[in-house]
Amino acid sequence: MMMSLLSMFLPEATIARFVPYKLLIEIIGIVLLAGAFYVALSIHDARKIKEGEAITQAKWDQDKLQRAAAQAKADADQEERFQKMRTNFQQHNQEVSDDHQKAVDELNAKLVAARANVRAAGGLRIPSAGLCDGSGKAGTETHGTSGRDADAAGTVALPEQTANDLLSLADEADRVTEIARSCQAWIRKQGFYGD
Numbered sequence: 001m002m003m004s005l006l007s008m009f010l011p012e013a014t015i016a017r018f019v020p021y022k023l024l025i026e027i028i029g030i031v032l033l034a035g036a037f038y039v040a041l042s043i044h045d046a047r048k049i050k051e052g053e054a055i056t057q058a059k060w061d062q063d064k065l066q067r068a069a070a071q072a073k074a075d076a077d078q079e080e081r082f083q084k085m086r087t088n089f090q091q092h093n094q095e096v097s098d099d100h101q102k103a104v105d106e107l108n109a110k111l112v113a114a115r116a117n118v119r120a121a122g123g124l125r126i127p128s129a130g131l132c133d134g135s136g137k138a139g140t141e142t143h144g145t146s147g148r149d150a151d152a153a154g155t156v157a158l159p160e161q162t163a164n165d166l167l168s169l170a171d172e173a174d175r176v177t178e179i180a181r182s183c184q185a186w187i188r189k190q191g192f193y194g195d
Contacts, residue, residue: 092189100182107178111171115164123157124166 118124158166187193 096186103178107174114167118163124163125155125157128154128156
């Protein structure tokens with residue numbers, strides 16, 4: 001059968017010269033050559049695949065480095081902004097706190113002066129006309145010539161405890177007003193709403 005295949009391609013005289021083992025050697029040589037070519041292509045392809053992987057990995061690594069550098073810069077910028085904000089907040093807090101303390105000190109001085117004035121005037125005085133003597137009718141009131149309550153004719157001094165309580169209530173109202181003013185100043189300084 002092998003001889004019939006050869007006869008299709010080679011003349012009869014040439015076929016006689018072929019010995020089956022030579023043909024076998026040539027076939028083995030062709031197979032080895034084809035195998036070597038296949039192996040060479042495979043090695044070449046494997047090398048190209050490795051090179052492609054290395055190039056892709058290098059691009060990925062470069063991209064990672066760029067993203068990490070950009071993130072580090074963004075983090076540093078954000079930290080700088082936070083530090084500026086923190087410094088501004090601390091500065092504004094100190095300014096408001098100092099201003100509040102100054103106002104509280106003024107209120108304390110005002111209260112001490114008010115208590116001294118009340119003591120000097122003989123106590124806090126109210127018109128006696130507004131007092132009820134139990135008879136059911138109000139008294140008449142007469143005014144002094146100086147225009148001051150302490151000099152008014154027909155005034156009565158309040159008990160000392162009542163005068164102190166009234167002064168303390170007035171002081172507490174001033175302090176609450178000062179706290180509200182300080183809170184508003186803090187809010188404005190921090191920029192939470194405009195002037």
